[in-house]
Amino acid sequence: MxxxxxxxxxxxxxxxxxxxxxxxxxxxxxxxxxxxxxxxxxxxxxxxxxxxxxxxxxxxxxxxxxxxxxxxxxxxxxxxxxxxxxxxxxxxxxxxxxxxxxxxxxxxxxxxxxxxxxxxxxxxxxxxxxxxxxxxxxxxxxxxxxxxxxxxxxxxxxxxxxxxxxxxxxxKGALWLSAQASGVTAHGSMPHLGDNAVYKLAEAVTRLRDHSFDVPAHPVLGAPTLNVGTFHGGLNTNSVPDAAEATVDVRTVAGQDHAEVLASLGERLGPQVRLRPMVDLPxxxxxxxxxxxxxxxxxxxxxxxxxxxxxxxxxxxxxxxxxxxxxxxxxxxxxxxxxxxxxxxxxxxxxxxxxxxxxxxxxxxxxxxxxxxx
Incomplete structure (x- = not known):
């Protein structure tokens, strides 16, 4: 046929x-x-x-x-x-x-x-x-x-x-992550009454800029990479944001364990940030x-x-x-x-x-x- x-x-x-x-x-x-x-x-x-x-x-x-x-x-x-x-x-x-x-x-x-x-x-x-x-x-x-x-x-x-x-x-593999931080909302003119989730998450994801995966580069695939792709927080200008979310795109190489990568990034971000896998493909x-x-x-x-x-x-x-x-x-x-x-x-x-x-x-x-x- x-x-x-x-x-x-x-x-x-x-x-x-x-x-x-x-x-x-x-x-x-x-x-x-x-x-x-x-x-x-x-x-x-x-x-x-x-x-x-x-x-x-x-x-x-x-x-x-x-x-x-x-x-x-x-x-x-x-x-x-x-x-x-x-x-x-x-x-x-x-x-x-x-x-x-x-x-x-x-x-x-x-x-x-x-x-x-x-x-x-x-x-x-x-x-x-x-x-x-x-x-x-x-x-x-x-x-x-x-x-x-x-x-x-x-x-x-x-x-x-x-x-x-x-x-x-x-x-390469793809490990896409949602990083979330929570706070307490308050009026924007009284920020001391709230807990700003944007500040928490911004400080945390900035630490990812210099993150090292501590694995050798693959001879063809190269080295693993990380990129913070999106950042969203708050609903309006005159309120303290009580939630913020960033998305992280990690590209892994053969031999990397995604569970270990997730644990390493969680430690780097700190206890105030929750990490959730969105896409997990080795x-x-x-x-x-x-x-x-x-x-x-x-x-x-x-x-x-x-x-x-x-x-x-x-x-x-x-x-x-x-x-x-x-x-x-x-x-x-x-x-x-x-x-x-x-x-x-x-x-x-x-x-x-x-x-x-x-x-x-x-x-x-x-x-x-x-x-x-x-």
Whole structure:
């Protein structure tokens, strides 16, 4: 069975999945996969927000290769788009639209590649596709999916997030925290009668500026980072604020324990500040000398011709559903490789290359053929 990756990308982009209605997008791909011989199941973690798990010959001796991507997208922003964000009309080599790069193009490539195998029978292993919702806000769809996948044998994992079809071996973790302080309100002309929560929190978060994680930098992921992203306090100018909240974005590296990071930051902030995790996604890393990862890198080089600029392993700056899926599937070898350009994620007039969509299908098809024994 043949699926037109450009047509499917356009069909997916035409459905507004900005934080809702992912199930509508999954309803587009489900019949294509069923026609290709996959068993398809869509489960929702809240109304309209589903995650699809499709399986093909997963009962063989070798566990199935897993391909994954998400169909939710981020808001359009306030800037005016020159191209209809929900049309993805071709313009030369580009399809413009929200989600073309991040990452409905990558999802379309998964479906197109997997559908090509439907008429065959694998010798060694089958396939499992996990197409998720709510990745952009903390991988809630993937968390829901692993409830049914946990304990099932799995082969390696490929995430088709935007990499320009370069193969990446992992990404940093994300630990997003809410830091809150409480006080006592009073009239702004009599501040001595109150207890100012803004002062408490401001003094505390300033101490994070020089916080040291006391871990060595990863040779590829680099050093962990911390950023205080937002700060809010009080309701009106002429009252002493009795509550304040800041949000903190910590990016961790492989080997860091998030519980230890949380405890360390809590100690630095002091007892007057409460810390609550908002997003807790660990780093993902597969060594470049892993046998399967090395073979996947060779496939990518053969299909793309290599870019000649990078000789060593690379990592993504963003997080992916691999933070949830990789440990749940048994810490399987994981790579990130998709047709979108990483710089196009979340931008106005986002686009994906039509040539790289076709290239991505070829890469995924080769990876599937090699693993399944076709």
């Amino acid at each position: 043949s699926v037109d990756v450009v047509r499917l990308t356009r069909d997916l982009v035409s459905i507004d999945t900005i934080g809702h209605d992912e199930s509508r997008a999954l309803a587009v791909v489900a019949p294509l996969l069923e026609q290709a011989g996959f068993t398809v199941d869509i489960e929702e973690h809240e109304p309209g927000r589903g995650t699809l798990v499709a399986q093909w010959h997963t009962g063989l001796d070798q566990p199935p290769l897993c391909l994954s991507g998400h169909v939710d997208t981020v808001p359009l922003g306030i800037a005016r788009w020159r191209h209809d964000p929900f049309n993805a009309e071709p313009d030369g080599d580009r399809l413009y639209g929200r989600g073309t790069a991040d990452m409905k193009g990558g999802v379309a490539a998964i479906v197109a590649a997997a559908s090509k195998l439907g008429a065959t029978r694998p010798k060694r292993a089958g396939l499992r596709l996990v197409l998720t919702s709510a990745e952009e806000t903390g991988s809630q769809g993937a968390r829901h999916a692993v409830q049914r996948l946990r304990g099932e044998p799995s082969g390696p994992l490929v995430i088709t997030e935007p990499t320009g079809n370069a193969l990446l071996h992992g990404h 780093a993902v890393w597969t060594d470049a000398d892993d046998e399967w990862a090395a073979s996947a890198a060779e496939v990518v080089r053969e299909v793309t011709g290599g870019d000649g600029k990078h000789t060593g392993p690379r990592a993504a700056t963003y997080f992916t559903d691999a933070s949830v899926l990789t440990p749940a599937l048994g810490s399987v070898p994981t790579v990130i490789c998709g047709p979108g350009e990483p710089e196009q994620a979340h931008v106005t007039d986002e686009w994906v290359s039509i040539r790289k969509l076709a290239e991505s299908v070829a890469i995924l098809e080769r990876l599937c053929l090699n693993w399944c024994g076709l």
